[in-house]
Amino acid sequence: MFEWMAWTLPVAVFFCAIVAMLVAMTVWELKSPTVLRRGFLPIATTRGDRLFIGLLAAAYVNLAFVAVSERMVGWFGLEEEPSIWLSFFASMALLALIMRKG
Amino acid sequence: MKPVNQKAWLLILPVVLCVAFSAILPLMTVVNYSVQDIISPERRVFVGTEWFKSVMRDEDLQGALLRQMTFSLAVLLVEIPLGIALALSMPAKGWKSSAVLVLVAISLLIPWNVVGTIWQIFGRVDIGLMGAALAALGFDYSYTGNASDAWFTVLLMDVWHWTPLVALLCFAGLRAIPDAYYQAASIDGASKFAVFRYIQLPKLRGVLMIAVLLRFMDSFMIYTEPFVLTGGGPGNATTFLSQYLTQKAVGQFDLGPAAAFSLIYFLIILLLCFILYNWMQRVGTADKTGAGHG
Amino acid sequence: MDDRRFRKRVVFLVLYLAFAILPVYWMVNMSFKTNEEILGLFSLWPKDFTLDNYRVIFTDVSWYSGYINSLIYVAINTVVSLLVALPAAYAFSRYSFLGDKHVFFWLLTNRMTPPAVFLLPFFQLYTTLGLMDTHIAVALAHLLFNVPLAVWILEGFMSGIPREIDETAYIDGYSFPRFFLTIFIPLIKAGVGVAAFFCFMFSWVELLMARTLTSVNAKPIVAVMTRTISASGMDWGVLAAAGVLTIVPGAIVIWFVRNYIAKGFAMGRV
Numbered sequence: 100m101f102e103w104m105a106w107t108l109p110v111a112v113f114f115c116a117i118v119a120m121l122v123a124m125t126v127w128e129l130k131s132p133t134v135l136r137r138g139f140l141p142i143a144t145t146r147g148d149r150l151f152i153g154l155l156a157a158a159y160v161n162l163a164f165v166a167v168s169e170r171m172v173g174w175f176g177l178e179e180e181p182s183i184w185l186s187f188f189a190s191m192a193l194l195a196l197i198m199r200k201g
Numbered sequence: 202m203k204p205v206n207q208k209a210w211l212l213i214l215p216v217v218l219c220v221a222f223s224a225i226l227p228l229m230t231v232v233n234y235s236v237q238d239i240i241s242p243e244r245r246v247f248v249g250t251e252w253f254k255s256v257m258r259d260e261d262l263q264g265a266l267l268r269q270m271t272f273s274l275a276v277l278l279v280e281i282p283l284g285i286a287l288a289l290s291m292p293a294k295g296w297k298s299s300a301v302l303v304l305v306a307i308s309l310l311i312p313w314n315v316v317g318t319i320w321q322i323f324g325r326v327d328i329g330l331m332g333a334a335l336a337a338l339g340f341d342y343s344y345t346g347n348a349s350d351a352w353f354t355v356l357l358m359d360v361w362h363w364t365p366l367v368a369l370l371c372f373a374g375l376r377a378i379p380d381a382y383y384q385a386a387s388i389d390g391a392s393k394f395a396v397f398r399y400i401q402l403p404k405l406r407g408v409l410m411i412a413v414l415l416r417f418m419d420s421f422m423i424y425t426e427p428f429v430l431t432g433g434g435p436g437n438a439t440t441f442l443s444q445y446l447t448q449k450a451v452g453q454f455d456l457g458p459a460a461a462f463s464l465i466y467f468l469i470i471l472l473l474c475f476i477l478y479n480w481m482q483r484v485g486t487a488d489k490t491g492a493g494h495g
Numbered sequence: 496m497d498d499r500r501f502r503k504r505v506v507f508l509v510l511y512l513a514f515a516i517l518p519v520y521w522m523v524n525m526s527f528k529t530n531e532e533i534l535g536l537f538s539l540w541p542k543d544f545t546l547d548n549y550r551v552i553f554t555d556v557s558w559y560s561g562y563i564n565s566l567i568y569v570a571i572n573t574v575v576s577l578l579v580a581l582p583a584a585y586a587f588s589r590y591s592f593l594g595d596k597h598v599f600f601w602l603l604t605n606r607m608t609p610p611a612v613f614l615l616p617f618f619q620l621y622t623t624l625g626l627m628d629t630h631i632a633v634a635l636a637h638l639l640f641n642v643p644l645a646v647w648i649l650e651g652f653m654s655g656i657p658r659e660i661d662e663t664a665y666i667d668g669y670s671f672p673r674f675f676l677t678i679f680i681p682l683i684k685a686g687v688g689v690a691a692f693f694c695f696m697f698s699w700v701e702l703l704m705a706r707t708l709t710s711v712n713a714k715p716i717v718a719v720m721t722r723t724i725s726a727s728g729m730d731w732g733v734l735a736a737a738g739v740l741t742i743v744p745g746a747i748v749i750w751f752v753r754n755y756i757a758k759g760f761a762m763g764r765v
Contacts, residue, residue: 212586227616310745422609
């Protein structure tokens with residue numbers, strides 16, 4: 100039934116994480132409803148908006164990292180291309196920042 | 202304020218299921234494809250971010266992206282001023298208004314591939330009116346042989362096809378300006394230009410922003426018209442993003458790179474959508490009637 | 496009114512209308528010519544008026560079956576889109592609920608995503624389900640952009656109906672389905688019409704998915720037309736006639752929806 104989707108473990112983990120986030124956000128919303136507020140982002144946002152903006156920003160960070168990782172070898176005189184985990188943690192930090200202060 | 206009622210979810214459930222079936226399952230699949238080298242349905246290898254790397258460094262893709270950007274900007278630069286001018290010169294009332302409205306709107310309702318066909322015929326030097334006219338004037342015009350001619354024709358076709366959308370939106374916005382504003386202006390003895398600059402343009406801001414974003418996003422996914430008209434050629438002079446992606450996915454069947462590319466494309470659209478949506482919300486609360494009345 | 500300025504406006508308008516109409520006129524003109532006249536004689540109107548091109552389309556099965564296939568999947572798609580979108584639009588226009596804005600936004604993104612992005616998995620999905628080359632496959636695939644479209648348009652029209660009407664009906668003892676079908680839908684007839692029109696249009700004009708998901712049995716007219724384009728030694732007259740016939744439905748309906756076009760595009764394309 101699902102062979103055509105060609106599932107792999109990392110992708111499955113990724114989507115489980117997304118679903119878990121959505122569930123957690125829903126529960127959080129029911130426990131304590133969000134307030135529309137203004138942070139460093141140019142628009143007033145709710146928690147859900149900030150999660151979306153954060154995830155989108157994280158995706159762009161990772162993509163940009165992938166795009167320039169080859170050139171980084173030259174820039175910083177590295178032995179090999181830097182690991183994608185670097186940008187992953189950086190993007191998660193960005194996500195946290197947007198969630199808290201955005 | 203609308204009453205809170207969580208049971209409303211039951212009413213939107215069919216829509217969510219329908220769209221999820223056609224959107225979420227495919228999206229998950231695209232993500233899966235993008236991290237694997239699929240040699241055959243049975244043999245596939247996990248390659249991590251390899252495809253993203255190769256796509257981000259693909260020079261053909263960068264070329265297509267650059268072309269796409271140039272095209273979308275050119276579309277905006279021509280269509281927005283032309284659309285405003287057209288809206289300003291359309292009669293406001295009576296049967297003339299209806300007739301002009303219908304004539305202007307016709308090109309919006311022609312199937313996109315027929316738009317391509319129309320211009321394919323219209324631009325031919327041997328049998329088309331425009332091609333023959335240009336040739337008679339001494340231009341060496343050929344949209345199949347010359348890259349800049351092909352570009353010009355695709356752009357002209359898009360202007361022909363979509364300027365009416367901008368015009369209709371602006372027309373609706375103009376109708377929403379109360380007469381009192383014009384009366385006040387004529388008492389002050391304001392010139393036509395001053396009326397436009399200080400009354401009409403500010404009132405059109407919301408509608409114009411929507412028009413700009415719509416045209417930008419639509420031209421960003423243009424596929425059918427250039428496919429029919431030029432097939433992306435000559436060379437790849439008019440190969441835009443959707444075309445390039447389709448070539449990769451269906452033509453060469455490069456599942457991995459095509460999927461990685463799809464995701465990047467999707468991210469760009471997602472960002473544009475988010476901006477558009479927030480603008481709509483802002484305009485919607487500022488004046489509910491802006492784009493409302495046709 | 497400043498007279499000279501007024502004249503400038505009219506001139507501009509007439510010029511633009513000429514630009515808008517000429518390409519269409521040229522195709523209509525060509526559809527009534529014979530191929531010899533198209534290629535040999537450059538004329539502004541058909542000298543040798545003929546209906547042969549249309550006769551070819553109405554008698555050749557590979558041509559007219561294209562129209563029938565298109566009509567079948569467009570009809571399925573429009574009906575399904577409206578059926579699922581009506582209750583959803585009502586929910587969006589009348590209630591606020593958890594995640595309503597986000598679901599609305601998500602629908603918008605699907606409307607805006609280029610079909611090319613989903614092309615690959617659609618191919619695999621419908622092959623797995625055994626639906627390739629059927630009308631249902633194309634109709635289902637087009638739901639992706641038509642359902643959000645219908646929801647957006649209907650929501651706009653429903654928001655214009657005062658909520659007091661619902662409340663009065665409920666106080667009078669109407670159940671929700673009875674109220675919805677007998678009172679509410681008649682009130683937004685125009686909206687349903689416009690939504691149906693736009694669903695019809697966008698399913699009718701879509702080429703990429705319709706072409707990829709079909710091969711023989713459900714091949715739509717838009718794909719049939721591109722096939723003749725790639726063939727050498729083209730039959731320009733028939734091609735033009737086929738083009739004219741695809742414009743006809745839109746051209747008929749446009750008069751009825753003229754007052755809603757801007758509204759439909761403003762909300763529908765969003």
